[in-house]
Amino acid sequence: MTDYDVIVVGGGPAGSMAAEAAAKGGAKTLLLEKDRDIGYPVRCGEGVGAKALKQFMNPDPGMIAATISKVRMRSPDNTCVDFGQEEAGYILHRRIFDVALANRASKAGAEIQTRAYVDGLLMEDEAVTGVKYQYMGQHRHLTSKIVIAADGVESRVGRMAGLRTSTKLKDMESGYQVTVGNIDVDQEMIDFYVGDNWAPGGYLWIFPKGDGMANIGLGILGIYSRYDSAHDRTHSFIKKYFPKATILASVCGGIPVGKTLKKMTSHGFMLTGDAAHMVNPVTGGGIITGMQGGQIAGEVAALAIQKGNVSEKGLEDYPIRWHRTEGKTHEAFYRISQTIDTITDEQLNKIAHRLVKTPSSELSLLKIFTTVAREKPKMLLDVTRAFAGV
Amino acid sequence: MILVKDNRCDFCGTCVAVCPVDAIELREADISIIHDTCIDCDICIWVCPIDVLTSDKPVEVEND
Numbered sequence: 283m284t285d286y287d288v289i290v291v292g293g294g295p296a297g298s299m300a301a302e303a304a305a306k307g308g309a310k311t312l313l314l315e316k317d318r319d320i321g322y323p324v325r326c327g328e329g330v331g332a333k334a335l336k337q338f339m340n341p342d343p344g345m346i347a348a349t350i351s352k353v354r355m356r357s358p359d360n361t362c363v364d365f366g367q368e369e370a371g372y373i374l375h376r377r378i379f380d381v382a383l384a385n386r387a388s389k390a391g392a393e394i395q396t397r398a399y400v401d402g403l404l405m406e407d408e409a410v411t412g413v414k415y416q417y418m419g420q421h422r423h424l425t426s427k428i429v430i431a432a433d434g435v436e437s438r439v440g441r442m443a444g445l446r447t448s449t450k451l452k453d454m455e456s457g458y459q460v461t462v463g464n465i466d467v468d469q470e471m472i473d474f475y476v477g478d479n480w481a482p483g484g485y486l487w488i489f490p491k492g493d494g495m496a497n498i499g500l501g502i503l504g505i506y507s508r509y510d511s512a513h514d515r516t517h518s519f520i521k522k523y524f525p526k527a528t529i530l531a532s533v534c535g536g537i538p539v540g541k542t543l544k545k546m547t548s549h550g551f552m553l554t555g556d557a558a559h560m561v562n563p564v565t566g567g568g569i570i571t572g573m574q575g576g577q578i579a580g581e582v583a584a585l586a587i588q589k590g591n592v593s594e595k596g597l598e599d600y601p602i603r604w605h606r607t608e609g610k611t612h613e614a615f616y617r618i619s620q621t622i623d624t625i626t627d628e629q630l631n632k633i634a635h636r637l638v639k640t641p642s643s644e645l646s647l648l649k650i651f652t653t654v655a656r657e658k659p660k661m662l663l664d665v666t667r668a669f670a671g672v
Numbered sequence: 673m674i675l676v677k678d679n680r681c682d683f684c685g686t687c688v689a690v691c692p693v694d695a696i697e698l699r700e701a702d703i704s705i706i707h708d709t710c711i712d713c714d715i716c717i718w719v720c721p722i723d724v725l726t727s728d729k730p731v732e733v734e735n736d
């Protein structure tokens with residue numbers, strides 16, 4: 283007998299979805315989170331697509347800071363490409379959102395323990411058989427049939443299981459964000475700045491947070507962040523454009539924008555969310571993809587336990603199902619991101635000049651990417667793949 | 673040797689994620705470098721979004 287069927291490490295969106303799905307599938311489930319609070323600190327711009335979120339829930343108004351119907355993309359010479367769509371997305375209060383997801387897991391029957399830092403795995407030969415953790419200064423261990431590591435960008439638990447989870451410098455966005463007050467921004471619009479000026483290899487974002495507040499942040503590829511950090515760039519931007527803004531909160535964080543790990547399971551072990559590099563490589567969005575990955579992982583874990591086979595073979599449905607739902611699109615987006623990185627500021631300006639001539643009712647992300655593909659024809663096939671979801 | 677500037681770290685884990693040899697230990701509010709494991713590749717210094725990490729190696733002079 284093991285203490286639990288499934289132990290999930292990490293209480294972010296991926297971990298909570300995994301715990302909920304495992305518990306719903308009949309598995310005795312425990313989730314361990316190292317921080318004192320689920321949902322805090324918030325290392326996130328908090329933007330999600332409305333349609334994507336609604337696959338999982340009808341969001342409670344209390345978790346939504348702003349509803350987005352307009353998108354602005356600015357080229358390096360500050361040409362604004364505007365387009366819109368009714369209720370295209372939300373800026374969440376992730377502190378509330380993450381707690382709601384963890385609460386859903388507990389309603390499904392999962393136990394949750396915060397302040398529990400997993401610092402090792404129990405192993406028998408190559409098989410993972412439980413976790414070692416520290417709780418309030420005490421060393422403890424618990425056995426399980428499956429450990430699901432949803433420990434975020436650090437992904438150390440995967441390394442403990444012998445998987446190679448570290449992120450290459452060229453695939454890591456170094457991110458920083460402040461939540462500011464006292465600024466006058468359109469509360470229905472998300473605003474992006476692309477180009478080398480503010481965020482080489484990434485972008486700068488302004489996401490409204492309701493009531494004269496906004497998240498302003500940026501991500502830059504690790505290879506560009508040695509001498510001018512994400513922190514310094516963000517503060518220069520605010521000084522220049524919003525000198526009267528007050529800083530209400532600041533966080534930093536890394537966004538893994540490489541390909542999803544090929545190997546995300548081993549005997550009795552699964553990786554999900556940021557820990558498995560599931561973030562969309564173009565947008566850097568990882569809330570929805572993490573929820574998707576976590577849910578599949580939890581479902582497959584519960585089924586494997588019912589069938590009595592938790593070997594890598596017994597868990598093979600997990601990578602197969604991920605590949606079918608998100609994985610293929612993810613790979614197309616990865617190739618697009620590699621091409622985007624080669625576009626110069628001049629080309630970006632040229633693309634923007636072309637796009638502003640299109641009536642904004644005809645503009646969409648797809649239209650933007652196909653216009654970009656006129657500069658980089660080799661991208662066109664992947665754009666079609668990514669947007670067709672195949 | 674990699675040095676951590678006092679009271680600056682935000683415990684975000686970005687450096688941990690890129691370290692090729694898993695030489696950075698991070699808890700809720702506590703970071704330390706495992707110097708015996710560290711190979712002094714410096715990429716954690718590059719990636720830290722708020723410039724918390726430095727090296728005691730002599731600084732290369734930039735010629736630009």
Ligand SMILES: Cc1cc2nc3c(=O)[nH]c(=O)nc-3n(C[C@H](O)[C@H](O)[C@H](O)COP(=O)(O)OP(=O)(O)OC[C@H]3O[C@@H](n4cnc5c(N)ncnc54)[C@H](O)[C@@H]3O)c2cc1C
Pocket residue numbers: 291292293294295296297314315316317325326327328329330398399400401432433434435436438439457458459499534535536537554555556557561566567568569570572
């Ligand atoms: C600056 C920034 C802006 C972003 N903006 C957006 C955005 O606008 N939209 C979007 O969709 N995505 C965004 N992302 C990405 C998004 O935040 C992540 O992809 C998402 O949080 C991943 O969810 P997760 O559950 O995999 O990991 P996380 O949410 O990181 O959760 C992992 C959890 O595991 C815990 N943990 C780690 N190690 C251990 C351990 N050893 N023991 C116990 N617990 C442990 C951590 O404390 C953490 O709570 C952004 C990221 C950053 C850094």
Ligand code: SF4
Pocket residue numbers: 674690691692693694695696705709710711712713714715716717
């Ligand atoms: S210098 Fe390299 S090996 Fe040493 S801690 Fe930093 S990333 Fe790890």
Ligand code: SF4
Pocket residue numbers: 534680681682683684685686687688698703719720721722723724725
């Ligand atoms: S990347 Fe910087 S802020 Fe983040 S944990 Fe490492 S040293 Fe601390």
